[in-house]
Amino acid sequence: MVKVSVCIPVFNMAAFIGKAIDSVLAQSFSDFEVVVCDNCSSDGTREILENYSDPRVKVFYNETNIGMTGNFNRVLEKSSGTYIKILEADDMLFPEALSWGVLMFEENPSVGLLSMEREVINTDGRILRKIPMTQEESILDHQSNPMTENGRRCHRYRLPPKAFQK
Secondary structure (H helix, E strand, C coil): CCCEEEEEEECCCCCCHHHHHHHHHCCCCCCEEEEEEECCCCCCHHHHHCCCCCCCEEEEECCCCCHHHHHHHHHHHCCCCCEEEECCCCCCCCCCHHHHHHHHHHHCCCCCEEEECEEEECCCCCEEEEECCCCCCCCCEEEEEEEEECCEEEEEEECCHHHHCC
């Protein structure tokens, strides 16, 4: 079993899927798998996925389009990691994202969800804006973590028991 499964559900994202996978393969943390489920893409996504020979990249092709929720569920079912990172097919990870996430989870066993600051970029990679973490109220017990790495903050969330009740 790997420590982290990076799960990428994809549908018609040929313009971005390669950059998303490459950003995972460039991680400073190495104990991971990339699980990609293609939901019957028709734009060349499959051909791009077929070019990956790295054994950490596991690609699954749905026989029929099972919808967005079905594809999210399938990519999770195919994962084997202790921790899960959902990565949208048009997103990229900072190189230290997985190492930092694993460190946060292992140093804070009550944490159930991590979120990081983000940068919105265009197709050329130019930063359009930075999105800081918000302090909005929710069912989550939100705490800002004093740890920073390369100027990025991480927020940790401790899920209260009521969050798991039906």
